[in-house]
Structure formats: C-alpha cells, structure tokens
Amino acid sequence: MPEVTISSLRPRVLSGMRPTGKLHLGNYMGALANWVKLQNKFECYFFIADWHALTTDYADTSNVVPNTMDVMLDYLAAGLDPERSVLFLQSKVLQHAELYLLLGMITPLGWLERVPSYKEQQENLANKDLSNIGFLGYPLLMASDILLYQAQFVPVGNDQTAHVEVTREVARRFNQFYKLNDAEVLPEPQVLLTPSPKLPGTDGRKMSKSYGNTILLTDPEPIVRQKLKTMVTDPARIRRTDPGDPDKCPVGDLHKVFSSPETLANVYEGCRSAGIGCIQCKGWAADALVQVLEPIQARRASFSEPQVKEILEVGSSRARARAEQTMEEVRSAMQMTAACETGR
Numbered sequence: 208m209p210e211v212t213i214s215s216l217r218p219r220v221l222s223g224m225r226p227t228g229k230l231h232l233g234n235y236m237g238a239l240a241n242w243v244k245l246q247n248k249f250e251c252y253f254f255i256a257d258w259h260a261l262t263t264d265y266a267d268t269s270n271v272v273p274n275t276m277d278v279m280l281d282y283l284a285a286g287l288d289p290e291r292s293v294l295f296l297q298s299k300v301l302q303h304a305e306l307y308l309l310l311g312m313i314t315p316l317g318w319l320e321r322v323p324s325y326k327e328q329q330e331n332l333a334n335k336d337l338s339n340i341g342f343l344g345y346p347l348l349m350a351s352d353i354l355l356y357q358a359q360f361v362p363v364g365n366d367q368t369a370h371v372e373v374t375r376e377v378a379r380r381f382n383q384f385y386k387l388n389d390a391e392v393l394p395e396p397q398v399l400l401t402p403s404p405k406l407p408g409t410d411g412r413k414m415s416k417s418y419g420n421t422i423l424l425t426d427p428e429p430i431v432r433q434k435l436k437t438m439v440t441d442p443a444r445i446r447r448t449d450p451g452d453p454d455k456c457p458v459g460d461l462h463k464v465f466s467s468p469e470t471l472a473n474v475y476e477g478c479r480s481a482g483i484g485c486i487q488c489k490g491w492a493a494d495a496l497v498q499v500l501e502p503i504q505a506r507r508a509s510f511s512e513p514q515v516k517e518i519l520e521v522g523s524s525r526a527r528a529r530a531e532q533t534m535e536e537v538r539s540a541m542q543m544t545a546a547c548e549t550g551r
C-alpha cells in the first residue's frame with residue numbers, strides 16, 4: 208500500500224459516521240459527496256464511529272463489524288481516497304477514549320442534557336433503555352473525536368451544529384483551565400456547513416434508515432426501478448388526466464437533484480399539463496439515479512475485503528500517530544505526566 212502523503216499546511220477537517228449498515232442516497236448527498244470534494248482542499252480525517260454505535264445499540268453488538276465493513280466499502284465506493292484522506296476506525300485509536308475521559312472531568316452534566324438530540328432520541332427510541340452514561344456522553348465523545356485531531360473544521364448538516372457548539376464550549380473550558388507554555392492546546396473548530404438538497408425517501412419523508420424508505424448505494428438497477436414505482440407522488444394527481452405539480456411531489460424533488468435540466472423541464476411541462484403519466488416520470492427519475500449509482504457500484508466491486516481491512520489498518524495507524532501528538536500536549540497541559548517520569 209502506498210504511503211499516504213497529506214499536506215499538513217492545509218486546514219484539517221474531521222467527520223465520521225456510525226456503522227449502521229449500508230449507506231443510502233441520503234447519506235451520499237448529505238455528507239459523502241461533499242467529503243469527496245473536501246479531499247482537494249483540506250487535510251481530511253474520515254472515520255467510522257464504531258464506539259458511537261454502542262451508545263444506542265449496546266445490547267446486541269453482533270452487527271458492528273459487518274456494518275463497519277459495509278460503511279467502509281461505501282466510503283471507498285463514493286470516492287474517498289485512502290491516498291488523500293486518513294480513513295480510520297475509532298476503536299483502533301484508543302486516544303479517543305483517553306481524551307473522552309479527561310474531558311468528562313471538566314464537562315458539566317447540563318451541557319450534555321441540553322443537546323437537542325438527547326431528549327429527541329430518548330423519545331424516538333422509547334423501546335430502548337437509554338438512561339446510560341454512554342448515551343448521555345455521546346456529544347462529549349463526539350467532541351473528543353474532533354478535538355483529538357485539533358481539527359479546524361467539521362463538515363456537518365444543519366441538524367448537527369449543536370454538537371459542534373458543545374465541542375467549542377468544551378475546548379474553551381479546557382483552554383481556560385490548562386495551557387501549554389501559555390498557549391491553548393485545543394482549537395475551537397468551526398462548522399463547515401454541508402449543502403444538502405432535500406432528498407425524500409420512497410414514502411415522501413426525509414430519506415432515513417429508521418423510516419425504511421431508503422434507496423441504497425448498493426441497490427441494483429431493478430431494485431431502484433421497483434422502489435421508484437412504489438414512491439408516493441403529488442397527492443392531488445389522482446387520475447392520469449389530473450395535472451400535478453413537481454414542487455409538491457417527492458419524485459419531483461429527486462428530479463431536481465439528479466436529472467438534467469432538459470429532463471427537469473420535461474417533468475414540469477408534462478406533469479403540469481398532464482401530458483406525461485407518473486409511471487413515465489418515475490422511469491426518468493430511475494434513469495438518473497442509476498446513472499449516479501453505476502460508477503459508485505463499480506468502484507465498490509473493485510475492492511476486496513482484505514484490501515478494505517488493510518486500508519483501515521493503515522489509516523488507523525496514521526490517525527493514532529496524529530492523535531498521540533495531541534494527547535502529549537493535553538497530558539502536559541494537565542500535568543498528568545509528572546508522576547511516572549523518572550527523568551532518565
């Protein structure tokens with residue numbers, strides 16, 4: 208495997224995903240496609256947050272490893288390049304746990320309890336007992352993930368800016384208590400807002416695994432076409448002869464993201480005049496999706512499992528080296544090294 212060369216002069220970004228299984232078009236448009244572009248401008252660290260998977264799914268861990276392989280394959284299939292980015296597995300970099308523990312000492316409970324997703328998730332996942340420390344500490348583990356690499360930017364969608372805000376607060380509090388040679392150790396990261404188009408699932412709600420309405424990056428063409436056939440449309444268009452409105456139709460939203468301007472113009476014209484039927488329109492949307500998915504699926508097929516494991520191994524080793532640099536500064540600033548140093 209070639210040595211990764213990453214310019215340390217570029218600003219550093221870090222982001223990751225939980226290994227929840229195969230990724231879908233919503234993950235691609237909301238994050239991955241943007242990450243692929245960031246590789247040209249930033250020093251990129253992208254990881255699979257396998258410890259985060261345990262914050263809600265601690266009772267059955269049997270899917271963590273297969274899901275990790277799936278997410279990593281999807282990262283590579285989407286175009287993340289191990290020669291330009293550090294691609295790693297969180298649990299292979301134990302410094303995440305060390306920093307999480309140390310930051311836990313200075314983080315007030317109230318900061319974690321008021322993160323919006325804390326209450327929301329407890330309500331959404333009412334069938335799970337989430338009254339555990341791991342779940343409450345989830346935003347702090349996320350803060351540790353970011354601060355461990357002294358990342359300047361975190362690419363996130365609108366719904367995740369609260370997590371970056373907690374990270375900034377934790378960094379500020381750390382820097383108030385501890386300094387290294389009068390300098391701050393943990394920079395406050397900035398949000399790099401990811402432009403994410405509206406991407407509905409087959410039922411018209413936001414595409415999400417928990418709704419069971421996704422189109423996966425791995426779905427073969429017949430499945431994509433089948434899923435599109437069952438997709439909901441403008442509710443006002445009941446009969447073929449009724450005019451419809453693509454702006455009120457989830458299929459119209461897909462066209463806006465994936466279809467050419469010519470096709471989109473035909474959709475608007477044909478839908479509003481009842482000149483086309485929904486079956487035909489959905490066929491055009493499926494054509495556009497298949498065009499996007501084909502190269503992704505071809506790249507996925509070009510990686511073997513041993514290759515993927517090696518990429519994760521090499522990336523995790525590079526991440527460990529970078530993480531250890533930060534931890535040396537953190538330990539020194541907190542004066543947590545003196546007791547065991549013999550001076551020899």
Ligand code: SF4
Binds near residue numbers: 452453483
């Ligand atoms: S023609 Fe297309 S945009 Fe119009 S309602 Fe049917 S599926 Fe939706």
